Amino acid sequence: MKLLKSIFAITTSFIMLLSTAQSVSYSAPNKNEIAKPSAVNAEMNKIHPALRAVMKDSSQDIVSVIVAKSPNNSAVDTAKLLGATVKAEWEFINAFAIDIKASMLDELATLSDVYMITEEGHVMSTKEKDEGTTDDKVASPFDGSIIENAFNASVKADKVWEKGYTGQGVTIAVLDTGIYEGPNSDFNKRLIKSVNVNPNASNGADKYGHGTHVAGIIAGDGKNSGGKYMGIAPDANLISVKFADDNGMSSEMDLLNALQWVYENKDEYNIRVVNISSTLATKQRYQESMVSAAVELLWASGVVVVVAAGNSGYEECSTCHAPANDPFVITVGAVDDNGTKSTDDDYEKPWSSSGETMAGISKPEIMAPGAKIVSYMPEGELKKMAKGNVENNADYFRMGGTSMAAPMVTGVVALMLEANPNLTPNQIKYILMHSARDYVSINKEYLQSLSREELDALDIDNIDPQYLEVAMSIPGIVSADKAVDWALKEEVIPSANMDYQINPILTHSDDSVLHNNVTWANVTWANVTWANVTWANVTWANVTWANVTWANVTWANVTWANVTWANVTWANVTWANSFDY
Template identity: 35%
Template sequence: MQWRQDDPVERLRRVTAAQSRLQAEAASAALLARLRWRLAQELKRFATRMASLPRLLLSFALLLSLPGPAAAPATAAVARLHPAVAHLAAEAPAQRVAVIVQKATVSRQAEAHVAQLGGTVTADLPIIHAFAAELPARAARRLAQNPAVRWVSPDGPIVGAGQRGGPRASRAIEPQNYFLDTLGVRRVWDLGLRGAGLAVAVIDSGIANDPDFTFAADDPHTRLRASVSWAGSSGPSTDAFGHGTHVAGIIGGNGRASNGRYAGLAPQADLISLQIGDKTGLARESDVVAALQWVYDNRQAFNIRVVNLSLNSTVEQSYHTSPLDAAVEVLWFNGVVVVVSAGNKGPAGGFNTVDAAPANDPFVITVGASDEKGTADWSDDVPAAFSTHGRTSDGYAKPELLAPGANIISVLSDQSAWAAEHPDRAVLGGEYFRLSGTSMAAPMVAGAVALLLQDEPHLTPDQVKYRLLATARPMSDEDAGAVYLDVFAAVNGTTTESANAGRPISRLLLGGSAPVAWTSADWNAVNWNAVNWNSTYWGP
């Protein structure tokens, strides 16, 4: 594989080579000692919690959560191998494992080595100079010894959100949305801005071809410009799960089936469906990276200016060691605004979603959810109780922005079983469906970005992020650590300052063949169900 002349990673490597000194700083002996102590303490608590589970599950989980690199020889192979994969190789060498391999050279030596080790290359991921593969766990350590390999990490599956908790009781009156007024969207529409002329890519479970995604009530032509699937389907993208269609409706539904009542923010924006999940939501992290690669390759052909990712990894780690974070940064640095969900709070002792990819990346816009309290008056809105917030292991406060995410009504895929399973949430005979979660908040911001970029197409992602934050409203709950989206104020703002100044890019995008230094990962959270749509909230 030859790198293209406009390759973004090579360009970033040249520009940011000086930042490689950060690796030496992050690897200081004092920092590693503190991390190892923290890891040991967390593992003790983890073993206690897991003691009541079936023996098979316990042994499998422990394979992925044994002490980190401190217990292994300080070799180049260990430094190039994600600790979870290294310990699986030690404890279950015959277990086949799915990995993402970042290359250190332009040759195909690493791919050839995979074949020699009894493995198979499953996907090419040039956006981060990587590929996905499956091979015996014992072979992963040998692969990491190859000088053509820079980093080997687990390629965990993506799992659809479970139906947690009981559904809310049905309401006696027809439910309605408030966010178009809460955020000042109708006032933006009055300025003639509805997202026309640009596309928003939705990397999710697919988008159903619904009447709400047509141009207008009297124009049946669809705004669903492209549908691509990594879910094993040979045909166009559909959505048997329902999550992606709901997200897309918030971004760009026109409310055709409801006379405009349940329209999204940018009802004239084009939509791109990049399906990475089947009817249960199952996929892999490499599918997400492959979808991001597709966006990079086709961003100019479709004028893709925004990507929405309403999904979260369950592995807490530095953004410097995540292939998914590296991929979203490549898009960001090439003019595509990336909007991601912060994730929802799990049970006590669960992982912190804002410390996992892609919510933990400091460049992208990470979105938490607000509760509008059943009114269009933003002053009574509060951070939703389920919305996660906190600091990443690299010290960044997340989310940066809040948007409505409680009881949001949007388009329901006609292939989804949700209406039958939760009839009290179905609206207008199943044309629409009511959901809560940061999955619903992120597309609010993606739709807002589409309106802003229609008005000011020259803005860079960093300028868009700064504008949204500079014009946002304060929230009453300062502990939420974020400000509240104001679409009308953002569109009428004038600042062209840039966010993210001075923030180091992912080390996976830096030059050289030096191994990646792992820092503060919480291996209690490591499992092979590594990414999920937990940003959909099914509780009351």
């Protein structure tokens, strides 16, 4: 049960290796550190070290892997000849997923059209356990004074509504367990599309509840509560991309299917924001992840990607899970608003993942309320797991985790884009980070002296003031009113991500990237700003992976010897069923 408990907190993780199943030691390297190629043969370099360990122990077992390839289909055809079952293909990142006997991987790796082979991961939710105005704008009809949730006031969304911005005209894709589609819902006609990309799900309906809860935080209008429980952007449009099955289970393949659907349909539905309240289970660098490559494509094409940081704050390298570890997303950590509309008593939750990634990137970039959040959930398996969390109005449910914090920021992004539709993802990220407000931080040494049970039950009102201090640096708590005011200013807005390397999966051997006839061969990536590029017509069909080998990654500080794969039974992994955060 300990293993299962550490895996699925619906709040912010996608596909994270169970914390008790993997022990990884690391030291944060330079953010763009690339080691010189080793003398290992080229075929071995193509296979991820963790997968190599599986091959050594269980060569006759069938393994699920994802293969990066050249744009042609020769690698897929050869895999079939080697007895593989092809489960999915993703043209947008030139990759495919297969089930294949482990002993066949070395032969597959000899193909020149195969560039990288990784084990398919599983997705972990980040729900925590147990628990500026223009002349033609008028104040919105939403009344912040009757709202019972504290988070709307905590992030100052009610102040933005007074200026007339409610997310109208902005479309958000929620990649999750689905969104409730019943009549007279808190979304009604603003849920403009529901799709299901998980072959194991019966349909696109949310039978689990997590996705609906997330969507309610983003854009619920509170109709079924008389306006008491309302989302951040109550006029925004929603698209549900269900990638988890009816029991909340999903894999890396399912997430990639969801990301591909968004990439292929973003223009038709004017998708400007994507919310991902989950992470991969495996700890890795973002430069090694197919999911990270996929979210970077969305970011580069003008779609803001908001991701939960995860609920592994008690672990080493808690921010080392894709896509939360990628610099080209907005990663969100969780604070507790203490159940009050005052902003003076908000404090960081110790279970919220934070720290440096394996690539040396500080995460998260922004914080938002993520504890004891009430949101719309008229039905779903989660309600059966924690009946005590059902509110007096049975259509609403209390839950916590970074899964709940991420949609807060997603809603704020929608408010910003309504105010200024010309903002780029990098500009939005910069504004959010530099307009955030301070919060109360708890002394780290004091936290380390507490047991896990004491940490989970921590209440700022019962902490000796000597252990409390004001967190003055990034990340701060998202401030919707300041962010929207900044978005409305008639001035050049700086861009975030000026000094980060794009995923090498997307680059050529000469450090160039092809974007519809735009070649970046002479660019120094440390100085690249995506904000200066128009990506509307980007075509990724010609992107190659030829220069990406595991020999170019610094693995010296990663200890794989402690990974025990035989004891991990993914079929038994379930979402966390405690809801007291």
